[in-house]
Amino acid sequence: MKIGIGKAHGKIILIGEHAVVYGTRAIAIPFFNTKVLTKVWENEENYIRSEIYTGSLKDARNDIESIQSLINELQLKLELPNLFYDIDSNIPVSSGMGSSAAVASSIVEAVYNFKDIELSDKTRFEWTQFAERIAHGNPSGIDAQTTTHNHAIIFQKNYGMLKFNVQLDAYLIVGESGEKGNTKEAVSAVRRLIEEENKQGLINDIGIQVEECYESIISRDIVAVGNTLTKAQKKLKELEVSTKRLDKMVELALENRALGAKLTGGGRGGCVIALSEDIMTAEIIKNKWMKFTNKPAWILYLGEELI
Numbered sequence: 333m334k335i336g337i338g339k340a341h342g343k344i345i346l347i348g349e350h351a352v353v354y355g356t357r358a359i360a361i362p363f364f365n366t367k368v369l370t371k372v373w374e375n376e377e378n379y380i381r382s383e384i385y386t387g388s389l390k391d392a393r394n395d396i397e398s399i400q401s402l403i404n405e406l407q408l409k410l411e412l413p414n415l416f417y418d419i420d421s422n423i424p425v426s427s428g429m430g431s432s433a434a435v436a437s438s439i440v441e442a443v444y445n446f447k448d449i450e451l452s453d454k455t456r457f458e459w460t461q462f463a464e465r466i467a468h469g470n471p472s473g474i475d476a477q478t479t480t481h482n483h484a485i486i487f488q489k490n491y492g493m494l495k496f497n498v499q500l501d502a503y504l505i506v507g508e509s510g511e512k513g514n515t516k517e518a519v520s521a522v523r524r525l526i527e528e529e530n531k532q533g534l535i536n537d538i539g540i541q542v543e544e545c546y547e548s549i550i551s552r553d554i555v556a557v558g559n560t561l562t563k564a565q566k567k568l569k570e571l572e573v574s575t576k577r578l579d580k581m582v583e584l585a586l587e588n589r590a591l592g593a594k595l596t597g598g599g600r601g602g603c604v605i606a607l608s609e610d611i612m613t614a615e616i617i618k619n620k621w622m623k624f625t626n627k628p629a630w631i632l633y634l635g636e637e638l639i
Contacts, residue, residue, distance in 0.1 A: 335373045336446025340434035342366035342423045343478035344506060344605060344632075345596050347564050348487075348542040349428075350522050350571060352472040354532075356539030357488045359546060360478040361498055363506070365630045366429055368421035370438040372446050375416035378403060382419035382435075389417075398467035402436055405462065406443050415446070424628075426512040428597015433475035436463035456480060468515045468598075470523075486546055496546075500634040502554040502591070502607055503614035507621035507629035509577050511601030518573045518598040525571060534567045541567070558591025558607045565594035573599030577625075582606075584620045589613045 341364050348358025378389035385396050392400045406412060417439065423431040440459040444451040460476040474487045485493040525531040541560045548556035565582055568574055574582075578595045585593035585606035590613070593606035604621070608614040611631070618629040 333373055334446065335371050336442040336444070338370045338372075338438035338441030338443070338445060340368050340437040340441070340479045342429040342431070342434060343475060344429065344504070344603075345474065345478075346605070347545045347560060347594070348474075348538060349595075349597060349599070350519070350568065350573060351535045351538035351542070352474055352487065352489060353470060353519060353522075354526070354535045355489055356535065357486050357542050357546070358472070358474055359484070359486050359542060359549070360474050361484045362478055362482055363429060363630075363632070365506075365632065366421075366423040368419065368423055368431075368434045368438045370420070370435070370442040371418040372415045372439075372442045374413050376414060378407070378414045378417070380417045380419065382417075383421065384425060398432060398463040399435060399439065401466050402439060402459065402463040406440070406459070410443065410447055410449070412443060412447070415443070417442075424508055424603075426514065426602065427508055428513055428515075428595070428599070428602035430475040430479045430597075432467045433460055433464055433471075434479040436460045437476065437480045453480070469519055486542075496550075498549055498634055499636070500549065500552060500554050500557065502557070502609055502634050503611055504632040504634055505585070505590075505606045505608060505614050505617045505621070505629060506596070506632065507581060507604050507606075507618065508625060508627035509575075509581060509601055509604060510625045510627045511575060511577055513598050513600050513602035515598030518600045521600075522571050522573065531571065534570050538564055538567050554607065554609060555591055561592030561594045561605070561607060562586070568595055568599060575600060578602075578604055581621055581624065584624060585617050588616050588620055590617055 352358035464471040484498040545560035590606040
C-alpha cells in the first residue's frame with residue numbers, strides 16, 4: 333500500500349502579531365515541541381482521522397471547513413483518488429501556535445509525496461495560505477511560513493521572509509491559558525478598532541517595537557528583548573485582544589522575574605510567552621502558570637542557533 337507522508341511543526345510569534353496584517357514586520361520562531369504528522373493512502377472515500385474530527389470528509393463539521401476545502405481543491409487540481417487522511421498532531425488547537433497552518437501544510441506535503449510530485453516552498457506556501465484564508469479571513473502568511481521552516485524569520489506581508497539567527501542566552505517559556513482563541517474574530521475586532529476608532533497608532537507602535545526587538549536580538553541584549561515584549565503586550569491589550577486570564581499570566585511572569593511577557597498569536601485566548609535569563613526562573617514561571625491554568629507549559633532554550 334502506497335503511503336504519502338507530510339510533516340510540520342508549531343510556531344511562536346515573538347512579536348508583531350496583528351500589526352503584521354497591516355504591513356509591519358513580525359518575528360517568529362519554529363516551535364519543535366509541538367508537531368503534526370499526516371499520512372495518506374488510497375481509500376473508498378475521502379476520510380479523516382484526527383483528534384478534532386474523525387469521519388467522512390463530506391460530513392465534516394464547520395470547524396474544519398478550511399481543511400475540507402483544501403482537500404477538495406487538491407483532489408480537483410491534482411486529480412487525486414479518494415484518500416484516507418490520518419492526522420496526528422499535538423499542536424494545541426486555537427492556541428496561537430499555528431495549528432491550522434501546520435495541519436494544512438502537512439496535508440499538502442503528504443498528498444504531493446503520495447503523487448510523487450516535487451513540492452516547492454512556494455507551492456506549499458500557496459496551498460497553505462489557501463486554507464488559512466478560509467480559516468482566518470486575512471492571514472499575513474507568517475504561520476504558513478514558520479510552520480514549515482526550521483529557522484527563525486522576520487516576516488513582512490507581500491514581501492516574504494528573511495531568515496536570521498536567534499541565539500540568545502535566555503529561556504522562552506510558553507504556556508497555554510486554557511482559553512480557546514479565535515484568530516478570525518480577533519483580526520476582525522482589530523480591523524474595526526482601526527477603521528472606526530482610529531487605532532492605527534497602536535499598530536504603528538507595535539511595528540516600532542518589532543524593529544527594536546530585532547535589533548536587540550542581533551545585539552544579544554536579552555533585557556532589551558524582554559522590554560519590547562512587555563511593551564507590545566500593552567499595545568495588544570489596548571487592541572482588545574488580551575483577556576483577564578492572559579493578563580494574569582503576564583503578571584505572574586513579571587512578578588517572578590521574567591524579562592518580559594506577552595500573549596502570542598491572535599489572542600482572545602491561546603498562549604502566553606515569557607523570557608527569562610536563567611533556567612531556575614523559567615521553571616518557576618512555568619510552574620506558576622501550570623498551577624494557575626492546569627494546562628501545559630514548555631521551556632525553550634534560545635542559546636542554540638535557530639537559523
